[in-house]
Amino acid sequence: MGGSNLEVFKFGMYIMFPIAVMYYFGTNLDNRFSVEGFWPNPNQTHKIPHDREDIVSELERMQKQRLERRAARMELEPLDKGEKKQ
Missing domain, CATH: 1.20.5 (Single alpha-helices involved in coiled-coils or other helix-helix interfaces)
Structure with missing residues (x-):
């Protein structure tokens, strides 16, 4: 063939x-x-604290942020319970 x-x-x-x-x-x-632009620049990433003062200030900032979110959630919680009963 x-x-x-x-x-x-x-x-x-x-x-x-x-x-x-x-x-x-x-x-x-x-x-x-x-x-x-897929990977973030080093300036855009989180900086790990190495000094004791930086660690303490970061922990205080995180605790303050957590308490603010908790307070906002507690304000909304009674509204959610009231809406569920009706």
Whole structure:
């Protein structure tokens, strides 16, 4: 039918196609598939406190924030109970 030239061509395609695909998708990955702004800058991330004063001030800030959220939740809680009874 096709002869030996067709078999050589098919064999070459079977070998070269996966290699070409791996070469195309395997080179220059940083520029081809990167998304700008995906990872935050170091200035946008949280800073871990290392000094004792920084740790104490951070704990006080977190406690104040927690108490503010609790107070807001306690204000809304009687309203929710009143709405459920009706």
